[in-house]
Each structure stands twice: as C-alpha cells, then as structure tokens.
Amino acid sequence: MKLNYLIFIFVSMFLSGCSLVPGMHMSPFSDESSTEMPVTENDKTAMRALNIQTITAQMIVDIEKDFNNRSLGPDNVANHYFDYRIGSKTIKGTPVKESYDQYKVGPRDILNVTVWDHPELTIPAGEFRSSERAGNGNVVGEDGTFFFPYAGIIKAGGRTVEEIRKELTRKLSKYIERVQLDVRVASYRSQRVYVTGEVKIPGVQLVQDIPLTVLEAINNAGGVTSESDRRNITLTRENKSYSINLLALYEGGDTSQNVMLKHGDILNVPDRQFNKIFVLGETAGSGTGSARSRTLFMNKGRMTLTEAISDGGGADQDESDPARIFVFRGGLGKSQIFHLDAKSPDALILADRFPLQPRDIVYINRQEGRRWNQIIDQIRPTVDLLNVFDASPTLSPIIK
Numbered sequence: 001m002k003l004n005y006l007i008f009i010f011v012s013m014f015l016s017g018c019s020l021v022p023g024m025h026m027s028p029f030s031d032e033s034s035t036e037m038p039v040t041e042n043d044k045t046a047m048r049a050l051n052i053q054t055i056t057a058q059m060i061v062d063i064e065k066d067f068n069n070r071s072l073g074p075d076n077v078a079n080h081y082f083d084y085r086i087g088s089k090t091i092k093g094t095p096v097k098e099s100y101d102q103y104k105v106g107p108r109d110i111l112n113v114t115v116w117d118h119p120e121l122t123i124p125a126g127e128f129r130s131s132e133r134a135g136n137g138n139v140v141g142e143d144g145t146f147f148f149p150y151a152g153i154i155k156a157g158g159r160t161v162e163e164i165r166k167e168l169t170r171k172l173s174k175y176i177e178r179v180q181l182d183v184r185v186a187s188y189r190s191q192r193v194y195v196t197g198e199v200k201i202p203g204v205q206l207v208q209d210i211p212l213t214v215l216e217a218i219n220n221a222g223g224v225t226s227e228s229d230r231r232n233i234t235l236t237r238e239n240k241s242y243s244i245n246l247l248a249l250y251e252g253g254d255t256s257q258n259v260m261l262k263h264g265d266i267l268n269v270p271d272r273q274f275n276k277i278f279v280l281g282e283t284a285g286s287g288t289g290s291a292r293s294r295t296l297f298m299n300k301g302r303m304t305l306t307e308a309i310s311d312g313g314g315a316d317q318d319e320s321d322p323a324r325i326f327v328f329r330g331g332l333g334k335s336q337i338f339h340l341d342a343k344s345p346d347a348l349i350l351a352d353r354f355p356l357q358p359r360d361i362v363y364i365n366r367q368e369g370r371r372w373n374q375i376i377d378q379i380r381p382t383v384d385l386l387n388v389f390d391a392s393p394t395l396s397p398i399i400k
Contacts, residue, residue, distance in 0.1 A: 040333030052326075055305075055340045060353045069355055071302040072252045077332060078275065078301035079245060081358045082232040084332050085274050090234060090241045094259050102160040103209040106190025106263075111138040111156065113148060113168065116180040121149055121172075137186050150175050161185060185209065193261045195221045197269035198228035212261045214244055218269070229272040231301045235259060236266040247300055274358050275301055279312030281364035282320035298358065305340065306352035308362050315342075315364050324365035325351075331359050 036047040053059065068075040075092075083090045105111070115121040138146045144157020151171040156164050165183040172179045191207035200222030205212065214235070224230060224246075233244040242259075244267075249257040261267070275298040283292055294312040296303065305327060309315065315322055327338040340351055356362075 038330075038333070039335050045333065050335055050337050052337045052339050055327075055338055055347075055350055055354055057350060060350055063355065064353070071300065071355075072248050072254075074245075074248075076231075076301070077357050078298070079231055079243065081274055081331055082229065082270060083243070088234075088241065090243045092243050094244065094256055095235070095237060095240075095242055097256070098260065100211050100260065102162070103185065103188075103207075104158050104160060105140060105144075105156045105164065105185065107140055107142045107144055107157060108189040109140045109156075109185055110187040110189065111140065111146065111161075111164070112182075112184045112186040113138055114182045114184075115172070115176070116182075118176065140190070191263035193217060193263070194266045195269075196266065198225045198271050199223065199269050200225060207261065207263055213258045214246070214261065214267065215249065215258050217261055217267055218246070224269055227271045229270045229275060229301070232270055234266075234268045234270065235261075236268070237262065237264070251300075272297055276359060277303055277308050277356055278359075278361045279308055279364075280361060282316045282366050283364055284313040284316050298356070301358075303356045304352050305354040305356060305362065306348050308356055308360075309348075309351070309364070312362065319367055321365045321367045326363045326365070327354075327356070328361040328363060329357060329359075331357055 031052055036049050038045050039048055039050070040046075063069050067073045068077075070076065071078075079092070082088075113122070138148065140146050140156045145153050145155050148154055148168060151168050154164065154167060154171075161183045165181060168181055168183065169179055172181065185208075188206045188208045193205045193207060193212060194203075195205055195217050196202050199218060202221060205217055205220055214233070218224060230246040230250070231248075233246050235242045235244050244257050244259065245254070246257060248254040277296040277298060279294045279296060281293075283294065292313060296308060296311050303311075305325075309325070315325070322342040325340040325342055327336075327340070329336040329338070338354075340354075341347060342351070
C-alpha cells in the first residue's frame with residue numbers, strides 16, 4: 001500500500017516537473033519562450049527570450065505590404081540564406097552591363113585565311129576546305145601572332161577578324177594586284193567559361209562569335225538538375241562573386257539576370273540543401289498510428305505554412321492539438337516564434353498566406369492528456385504487478 005502511494009507521489013512530481021517540456025499542454029501558455037535564444041542586433045549577438053507572435057489577419061497584411069516577402073522580391077530572405085550559411089561574400093546583383101563587342105581573336109584560335117585566285121597562299125584544298133579539317137590552318141601563338149607568307153608576322157590577339165583582314169590586305173597589296181581575301185575563325189579555343197554544380201553536363205564551354213549568356217550556358221550544359229537552387233546561382237569574375245537569380249529570369253522576366261559571360265567566368269549552380277522545412281510533433285503517421293517527422297524541400301524557394309502541414313502528412317486527428325501549432329525560425333540570426341490557433345479550419349486560410357523561410361521548424365503540439373496516458377501506459381506493468389500482492393487503487397488513463 002505504501003509503495004503504491006509512493007508511486008502516485010512520484011508520478012505527480014514527474015508531471016509537474018514536465019509541465020514546460022515541449023509537447024505538454026499549457027493553458028494558457030506563456031507569451032514568450034522559456035529558453036533564451038541568440039538574437040543578432042547591430043552586428044552583435046545577444047541572448048534573450050523571444051516573444052511568441054500569434055499569426056493573425058493583421059500580421060498577414062503587414063507581411064504582404066513588404067514586396068520582398070514575395071517569392072520574387074529582390075531582397076527576399078531565400079536569396080540571402082545560401083550566402084549566410086556558407087559565409088560567402090557574394091555581391092547581390094549582377095555585374096555592370098557591357099555592350100556586346102565583336103569577337104576578339106586570342107591565343108590558340110585557328111584562323112582560316114583565303115586569298116582568292118591564289119591557292120599557293122591558301123591552305124591545301126583552297127577555299128573549299130576549312131583550316132581545322134585541313135590540320136594546318138593559321139594557329140595564333142601564345143604571343144597573339146601568326147605568320148602569313150609575304151605579309152610576315154601578323155598580330156591577331158585582341159583584334160577582330162575585320163581588323164586582321166585589313167592588315168593582311170594592306171601588306172599583300174604590295175605583291176598582289178587587287179587582292180581579295182577573307183579571314184574567319186575556324187576553331188574557337190582561346191576563351192573559356194566554366195559551368196559547375198547542379199547542371200546535367202558540367203564542364204568547359206567555349207566563347208564564340210555569338211554572345212554566350214547565363215541562360216545559354218546553362219542550356220548548353222543540359223539544364224539544371226532537380227536538386228538545383230535556381231535563386232542563388234553564383235557568377236565569379238575577376239575575384240568577385242555575383243548572385244544570379246535564374247528564377248527571376250524564368251518567372252519574372254528580369255532580363256538583367258541573363259548576364260553575358262566573359263573569358264574566365266565561373267558559373268556555379270548550388271544545390272537546394274539549405275531550402276528545407278522541418279515538420280515535427282504530432283503529424284499523421286504512415287498507417288501505424290505513430291508520429292513521423294518530415295523534412296520538406298521548398299519548391300523554388302517558397303512554401304506556406306498550410307503547404308508544410310499538408311505535405312508533412314497533416315496533423316494527427318487523435319494525438320495533435322490544432323490550437324497549438326508553432327513555427328520556430330532562426331535563420332540569418334533573426335530568431336522568431338510564431339503561433340497558429342487552428343481550432344477552426346478557417347485559420348488555415350491565414351496559414352496559406354504565411355510564407356515560410358528556409359530552415360523553419362513547424363511543430364504540432366500534443367493534445368492535452370495524451371502525455372499523461374503515455375506515462376500511465378509505461379508504469380502500468382509495474383502497478384499491475386504490485387496489485388497482485390496488494391489490493392490497492394488502480395491507475396486509469398484519462399479519456400479525452
């Protein structure tokens with residue numbers, strides 16, 4: 001008898017000690033967090049308890065007033081999270097737009113020089129065979145020059161084919177009357193762009209006479225993979241890194257994102273591993289009645305609270321407390337806690353207009369009394385065993 005009373009006292013103490021453990025029903029719950037969280041203010045990190053903000057219609061109105069809370073807002077948090085997590089110093093925005101100029105010949109390019117009616121000055125098979133296929137076209141050396149009979153050393157590096165043609169014409173005019181010649185680039189080999197990351201065919205792409213843009217380079221690489229983050233493409237040029245938002249180009253028509261690439265550029269398409277949402281707590285199981293935690297990927301960097309709850313399996317009808325759904329946010333050093341009271345399904349309309357951010361944690365609380373029933377189930381074998389030897393009161397679960 002005394003031993004059973006001691007068990008009752010132990011259970012009471014255990015429950016009172018767990019009253020603030022996540023998952024316990026608190027009525028009413030505190031309006032601020034019981035644990036201090038790191039908060040960054042004025043480039044300094046401080047510890048403080050966070051206010052729990054209730055998701056209301058007015059909050060949704062305030063959120064939607066700021067265009068940057070929209071998916072394609074130029075300063076949307078999803079456009080910063082990648083840099084924040086990896087500690088890079090990407091310049092937000094694109095390089096200064098430069099006007100297109102004609103292709104400039106460079107070292108290792110192969111030129112095709114055709115002098116009409118003078119096959120001795122033209123590559124074997126004359127003007128009807130390309131320099132590259134003939135194997136002995138005019139290769140521009142590392143110093144940017146090449147040799148041509150009667151004309152001598154011709155500077156080609158940094159010049160257009162028209163400029164090279166004019167110089168050859170002028171020099172050959174001393175030996176050939178009414179000289180007619182043509183200069184073309186048979187093989188482009190001097191200017192390279194590197195496309196890496198989440199594209200189907202990463203590798204080197206050559207810059208030719210047709211301008212190579214970001215969109216064309218990605219298309220040449222077979223397009224992006226399903227694991228790509230199209231909002232945070234990085235362009236590295238001359239020791240500076242720029243952020244390219246390909247999604248703004250595709251869906252928003254922002255052509256400024258379609259930057260023209262130059263020799264030495266590195267275009268990297270990162271993966272989407274930072275664009276995750278975590279759904280924890282009393283979500284619907286897989287038919288076994290047990291709760292499951294889920295990790296969701298944001299589609300194109302966007303997801304609402306309703307989408308997260310739905311894609312996470314929904315709230316468990318028997319175990320969850322829809323009045324206590326929380327969103328914990330700690331990205332970019334701005335820790336916040338939000339509360340959704342979804343006792344009425346109408347509240348999910350608000351939730352569907354509440355935009356989540358990368359790495360948000362959605363937590364669905366447990367229904368009142370379920371914790372008690374779980375504890376009773378755990379100690380019932382011990383109580384039943386004692387009842388065999390002592391006719392003492394029997395513990396019963398609370399039926400909700």
